[in-house]
Amino acid sequence: MIRRYAALIRNAWLVDLQYRASIVLWLLWGVTEPAIALGIWWAIAGDGSVAGYARADFARYFFAVMLINQLTIAWDSWYLDRWIREGDLNYRLARPLHPAHEAVAENIAYKARTASVILVVWLLVAAAWPAVRLPFDPGRWAITALAVLLAAAMRFFISFTTGLLAFWTTRATAIMELHAGVSLFLAGRIAPLALLPPAVAGVAGALWFRSMLAFPVDVLTGAVHGTDAVLRGLAWQAVWLGVWIAAYRLAWSRGIRRYGAVGG
Amino acid sequence: MPSIVTAERLSKTFQVKVRDPGLRGALRALFRPRYRDVHAVRDVTFRLEPGEIVAFLGPNGAGKTTTLKMLAGLLYPTNGRVEVAGFVPWTGGPPFKRRIALVLGNRQQLVWDLPPEETFLLNRAIYDIPEADYRERLAELVALLELGDVLQKPVRQLSLGERMKCELTASLLHRPPLLFLDEPTLGLDVTAQEAIRRFLIAYRERHGATVLLTSHYMQDVTALASRVLMINRGRLLYDGALEALVARIARTKRIELVLGGGGGDGNRVTAEALAAFGEVKSFRFPNAVLEVRREDAPATSARLLAAFPVADLSIEDPPIEEVIRLAFARGVEEDE
Numbered sequence A: 001m002i003r004r005y006a007a008l009i010r011n012a013w014l015v016d017l018q019y020r021a022s023i024v025l026w027l028l029w030g031v032t033e034p035a036i037a038l039g040i041w042w043a044i045a046g047d048g049s050v051a052g053y054a055r056a057d058f059a060r061y062f063f064a065v066m067l068i069n070q071l072t073i074a075w076d077s078w079y080l081d082r083w084i085r086e087g088d089l090n091y092r093l094a095r096p097l098h099p100a101h102e103a104v105a106e107n108i109a110y111k112a113r114t115a116s117v118i119l120v121v122w123l124l125v126a127a128a129w130p131a132v133r134l135p136f137d138p139g140r141w142a143i144t145a146l147a148v149l150l151a152a153a154m155r156f157f158i159s160f161t162t163g164l165l166a167f168w169t170t171r172a173t174a175i176m177e178l179h180a181g182v183s184l185f186l187a188g189r190i191a192p193l194a195l196l197p198p199a200v201a202g203v204a205g206a207l208w209f210r211s212m213l214a215f216p217v218d219v220l221t222g223a224v225h226g227t228d229a230v231l232r233g234l235a236w237q238a239v240w241l242g243v244w245i246a247a248y249r250l251a252w253s254r255g256i257r258r259y260g261a262v263g264g
Numbered sequence B: 001m002p003s004i005v006t007a008e009r010l011s012k013t014f015q016v017k018v019r020d021p022g023l024r025g026a027l028r029a030l031f032r033p034r035y036r037d038v039h040a041v042r043d044v045t046f047r048l049e050p051g052e053i054v055a056f057l058g059p060n061g062a063g064k065t066t067t068l069k070m071l072a073g074l075l076y077p078t079n080g081r082v083e084v085a086g087f088v089p090w091t092g093g094p095p096f097k098r099r100i101a102l103v104l105g106n107r108q109q110l111v112w113d114l115p116p117e118e119t120f121l122l123n124r125a126i127y128d129i130p131e132a133d134y135r136e137r138l139a140e141l142v143a144l145l146e147l148g149d150v151l152q153k154p155v156r157q158l159s160l161g162e163r164m165k166c167e168l169t170a171s172l173l174h175r176p177p178l179l180f181l182d183e184p185t186l187g188l189d190v191t192a193q194e195a196i197r198r199f200l201i202a203y204r205e206r207h208g209a210t211v212l213l214t215s216h217y218m219q220d221v222t223a224l225a226s227r228v229l230m231i232n233r234g235r236l237l238y239d240g241a242l243e244a245l246v247a248r249i250a251r252t253k254r255i256e257l258v259l260g261g262g263g264g265d266g267n268r269v270t271a272e273a274l275a276a277f278g279e280v281k282s283f284r285f286p287n288a289v290l291e292v293r294r295e296d297a298p299a300t301s302a303r304l305l306a307a308f309p310v311a312d313l314s315i316e317d318p319p320i321e322e323v324i325r326l327a328f329a330r331g332v333e334e335d336e
Helices: A002-018 A022-043 A054-073 A074-087 A091-095 A097-130 A138-167 A172-184 A198-206 A209-221 A227-258 B023-029 B064-071 B089-097 B117-128 B129-147 B159-173 B189-207 B216-223 B242-249 B271-275 B294-307 B320-330
Strands: B005-018 B035-046 B055-056 B078-086 B100-103 B178-182 B210-214 B227-232 B235-240 B253-260 B279-284 B287-293 B310-316
Touching: A002 A022, A002 A097, A002 B117, A022 A054, A022 A097, A022 A138, A054 A091, A054 A097, A054 A138, A054 A209, A054 B310, A074 A091, A074 A097, A074 A138, A074 A172, A091 A097, A091 B100, A097 A138, A138 A172, A138 A209, A138 A227, A172 A198, A172 A209, A198 A209, A209 A227, B005 B064, B035 B064, B035 B227, B055 B064, B055 B189, B055 B216, B064 B178, B064 B210, B078 B089, B100 B159, B117 B129, B117 B159, B129 B159, B129 B189, B159 B189, B189 B210, B189 B216, B216 B320, B227 B242, B227 B320, B235 B242, B235 B320, B242 B320, B253 B294, B271 B279, B287 B294, B294 B310
Parallel strands: B035 B235, B055 B210, B055 B227, B100 B178, B178 B210
Antiparallel strands: B005 B035, B005 B078, B227 B235, B253 B287, B253 B310, B279 B287
16 A cells, blocks of 8 residues: 555656646745734734734744644545546546545645645744744644644545535535635634634534644644643544544445436 | 356436526526436346457447446446456455456546656556566557557647557556446547557457447447447347348348440440439449348349449448448337
């Protein structure tokens, strides 16, 4: 299986190299959104703080969002939707490798590429600007890595499962857009959850949105600390990951039986 | 030897949403969707023996591709039993998929932006092909398909014919004993079509592979297939040799004449004179084609030879396209 993944990732990178301009565009997109959010909160915080967040806290928060969002984001619903509607799923189903493996490999390739660039950018900025430096804390980084892995896995299954809705509807990507719109607020992409009205933050915590992004970000910045809080967050991540894996299995087994528009 | 493909009473019914035109229809479909059953394949039964090349014939929407996809395990049949290479396709998993190749003329697995060799390498990994086997098979396929300098060019720069050759290469590297080819010559020029046909014949001879193909080009069928399966509106109409189908369907024969003499206009043979012997399909002195009833062909030929100065005469079946067209128009059974 390692050889297969190596070959899939290699091909993904080779294709990337053909489209250098689009890599830069994706990267810009990944940087712009948190940069704008940071700019706004920077102005609002002024010399004081908002709900305990001073300028430096916002800076660290949004640098962490930038990195961890790129490490956990999944585009699979768009691929799946196209594979299903345009028939590219056919030859993938005829191969002795589940199409999900190709999607996972594609994710690893994408994340390694964009996150490594963002990490370099962060290091360069941190060298000049102490505010965005994180304390040296290998233990916290290890927990962050675990939280990022759980979040990435969950977002993969959310995206893949939503893409599978293309077996039933032509609007699968619209559903994913809607989810992305909601997660803009509920996952902590434009503001730390601590700044949201308690009811909204409560919804984000009760559903899977906090586990998607805000929790691993808060672990990295230190906003979530203490064994209890960390373990509870990881446990919720594991629960929601389990729920989405179950949803994926259901959608796959039902969808594949429905597959096949009339043709030929 | 046991059959490599067995399909018994295979059926596939799709549910298709029906919608009345206009806004009102769209709204009604939103709240109370109505569905209509489309019977893409109905009660189809046949077997394939190892090493056979069999062609699926039928107009668009007849159920050819749907049947092929069920045999390849992509679609779940609504009813019926299928066994392919010893497996039930949709539960066979990887061991089954290693035994088949599925080539779709209109959907390709080649990575568009990379040279075809990258797709081959990917398939080497996906199918766990040992390095030595990979190199040997690739060399063989490259030689048979005359791929030489194509391997390093990005796929998007290849011609349609080159792409199909590469598609076949990618699909055959794991050397499957069973090939499902859906329109493998679709859109190709005559030279490329012939190259693909020559390749399939050579490949079958070397490796004894079984081939089930669909095609719109009758030359594919006449050059490749020892047997045809004719399908229309989801039903199997005919299963057997192509010649037998022609004999059954074609009630006529064609007499092709090359007339001699010709001298002055006075004694030249005219279309009117020929019309007394049969239906004149074409006439352009000195060539003429007459269509006569099958059983009358020998006697009419003799009479023609006696009546006119004939340089050459041959009796042919009508063109295969016409036979097929007739078969679909009239149905095979009623002609028995």
